[in-house]
Amino acid sequence: MTSSDADSPDLYSIADLAREFGISTRAIRFYESKGLIAPERLGATRVFRRRDRARLILILRGKRLGFSLRDISDYLALYDADRGQQVNLLAEKVDERLKLLEQQLADLQTTIAELQEIRKLARTRVSSAS
Amino acid sequence: MTSSDADSPDLYSIADLAREFGISTRAIRFYESKGLIAPERLGATRVFRRRDRARLILILRGKRLGFSLRDISDYLALYDADRGQQVNLLAEKVDERLKLLEQQLADLQTTIAELQEIRKLARTRVSSAS
DNA sequence: CAGTTGTTTGACGCTAACGTAAAGCCGTGA
C-alpha cells in the first residue's frame, strides 16, 4: 500500500530536488553533512529516494517554522523512532515538542489577531479618502 | 484609561528588563543598536518606559516565532504606522505579513497533527508492555 | 577528440545575533 505505488520516479539527483524545492545543491549537501538526510551513493554521486525527499519536505517545513537545523534533526528522529526504539522516551520527547509548538501556536494566533486589528484601524481611516 | 493607570513602575533600568524577560543586557543594547527600541537617556544611562517594555515583549514573541530581527523591525513599524503614515501602504504590508503568518499557522497545525499521530502510535505499542 | 553539463570534495567568505572581555565613569556606603 505504501511500498509499491509505483508512480513517482523514486530516483532523484541532487539538482532535481534543488529545483523542485527552490533551494541550492549546497544547502542539500549541508543538510547531509549535518546528518539530516543520508542519500545512497552510486559511486560518489548522491542518489535520493522518496524517503529522502520526504525528509527534505519536513526539513523545509521546519525551517519555515523558524527551527534550527539542530531542532529539526531532533524532530526527524521522532519519525525514525517509530521503527522500534525506547518508546517511553519517545513519547516524552514528542510531548515536549508538542508543548513548544502549542506555545508557538498561541503566539501566532495572538500576533495574527493584533495585525488584523491594525488592518481594521487602517481601513476605517481610509474609508473617508479615495 | 491608558496613560494614567498609575500602577506599574513605568521606569525600568536595563537590568530590570533583562531580569524580567530572562535575556542579557547585551541583547537589549543590541536591539537598540538595530533600532528596535529607543529608550530615553539620563546622561548616558538608558531609561526604559512602558512603551519600550511593550516593544520588548513584541520582539521576544517575534523571536519565539522564529523571525529575524530585521523582520521584527518591519513588524514593529506596522504598530508605529498607526500614528499617521501612508495608510494604504500600511494595509498592504499588514496583509503581506498576515499571509506569511497564515502559512506558518498551516505548517504548524500540520506538524502538530503529525506529532500527535506519532504519539498515538507510541501509546498503542506501549499498551502491552509495563 | 574537445567541449559541455553535472557531479564531487574542500576551503574560504559572509551575515545574523549575540557572548565576552576590556576599560572607564558614576553614585553609594563603611
Add this chain to the structure above:
DNA sequence: TCACGGCTTTACGTTAGCGTCAAACAACTG
C-alpha cells in the same frame, strides 16, 4: 577615601547556515 556594584562604549570572538569559487572526475554530444 576607596572599594563596589551598575552602567557605559569599543571591539573582537563565536555559531549557524549557507554562498561562492576552485579543481577534478564522469558521461554525453558533436
